[in-house]
Amino acid sequence: QQQVKxxxxxxxxxxxxxxxxxxxxxxxxxxxxPWYQQFPGKGPALLIAIRPDVSEKKEGRFTISFNKSAKQxxxxxxxxxxxxxxxxxxxxxxxxAGKSTFGDGTTLTVKP
Amino acid sequence: KAGVTQTPRYLIKTRGQQVTLSCSPISGHRSVSWYxxxxxxxxxxxxxxxxxxxxxxxxxxGRFSGRQFSNSRSEMNVSTLELxxxxxxxxxxxxxxxxxxxxxxxxxRLTVT
Numbered sequence: 114q115q116q117v118k119x120x121x122x123x124x125x126x127x128x129x130x131x132x133x134x135x136x137x138x139x140x141x142x143x144x145x146x147p148w149y150q151q152f153p154g155k156g157p158a159l160l161i162a163i164r165p166d167v168s169e170k171k172e173g174r175f176t177i178s179f180n181k182s183a184k185q186x187x188x189x190x191x192x193x194x195x196x197x198x199x200x201x202x203x204x205x206x207x208x209x210a211g212k213s214t215f216g217d218g219t220t221l222t223v224k225p
Numbered sequence: 226k227a228g229v230t231q232t233p234r235y236l237i238k239t240r241g242q243q244v245t246l247s248c249s250p251i252s253g254h255r256s257v258s259w260y261x262x263x264x265x266x267x268x269x270x271x272x273x274x275x276x277x278x279x280x281x282x283x284x285x286x287g288r289f290s291g292r293q294f295s296n297s298r299s300e301m302n303v304s305t306l307e308l309x310x311x312x313x314x315x316x317x318x319x320x321x322x323x324x325x326x327x328x329x330x331x332x333x334r335l336t337v338t
Contacts (some may be wrong), residue, residue, distance in 0.1 A: 149329075156229075156315050156329030158269070202268065211256050211273030211319070212281050213327065218267060 116140075117205050119216025126223050134219045136203035139184065143205040148177065148188050149212065151200045151213040160201075161188070193223045227239040228320050237336045239327065246333045250297050250318030257299040258327065259291060271314075274299055275321075276298035286297040303335075304336075311337045 119136045126132045138146075145164055149157035163170045163177040163186065170177045176189040190197055200220050204213040230249045238244050250257050258281075259271040270283040274293035291301045297318075303310055313334050319325040 147327075154331070156331050159326075159328065190308075210281060211258050212270040212283070213268075214270070214298060215260075217270040 117203060117214050117216045119203050119219060122217070123220045124222070125135050128193065128195060128223055128225050130193050130223075131212060132193045132197070132221055133187060133225070134201055134203065134221075135153065135187045136205075136216050137183075137185045138205045138214075140205070140214075141184070142207055143214075144206065144208050145206055146179065146186050147206075148175075148176070149202045149204065149215075151202065154196045157202055168172075190221075193221075195223045195225050197221060198223050229328055231314075231316055231333050232329040233333060234331065235334045235336075237338060238306050240306055240308060241304065242306050243337060244249055244306060246301045246303075246314055246316075246335070248301070248316035248318075248330060249265060249301045250299070250316075250331055251328055254318035254320050254328075256319045257293055257297065258317045258319075259299070259301050259321045260317065261285075262332070263311075268315070271301070278294055294305060306337045307338050311335060 117138050139153040146158045147162035150160045151157040161172050161175050165181045173189045179186045200218045202218050207215040232247045242277040256275045268330045273281040277293045288304045293299045313332040315332045317329045319326045
């Protein structure tokens with residue numbers, strides 16, 4: 114069964130700190146790994162994505178680190194802000210398959 | 226460019242009834258995927274339509290069905306509603322089904338009583 118395991122379930126970080134969310138996958142056929150941010154009452158919004166031929170991708174304060182051999186990837190949020198407080202989902206999928214397998218989500222709270 | 230729109234945003238139905246949800250993708254997008262989001266099960270893939278054909282299907286009973294029209298708009302139907310069908314139903318569109326380019330709508334909150 115295709116699974117993506119995400120941890121931690123919840124995370125509390127002080128403003129200006131680094132938030133780190135980890136995910137692990139099983140299916141080696143996955144070839145793209147997106148992260149989504151979801152605010153209450155909204156649909157998930159694509160934040161950043163990476164392919165397995167790249168070990169790291171950075172966009173602003175958000176960085177994905179990817180370890181293909183360990184089948185793990187993580188999201189780092191630098192200089193975390195209260196506005197970053199949301200639920201974050203990692204996902205994995207196969208290009209052009211039209212579906213993503215999601216992790217269970219991490220609720221991030223950034224305290225001012 | 227307008228985003229993905231879903232109607233209605235909220236819906237209350239009774240057990241045994243059926244419901245139809247609608248999704249209008251981003252202009253030019255040909256793939257529409259549907260997901261069910263619940264606190265207990267998280268985000269689960271229902272099915273994907275591309276150019277009016279169902280291309281992928283998740284592990285949901287046959288009570289869940291969908292279709293896509295020539296203008297890429299999609300509908301999802303749930304028949305014989307059960308209490309456990311209460312969820313946020315999300316649709317996501319992409320140009321060609323490349324899931325890393327999926328853009329989600331705000332969802333339809335379905336409550337079954």
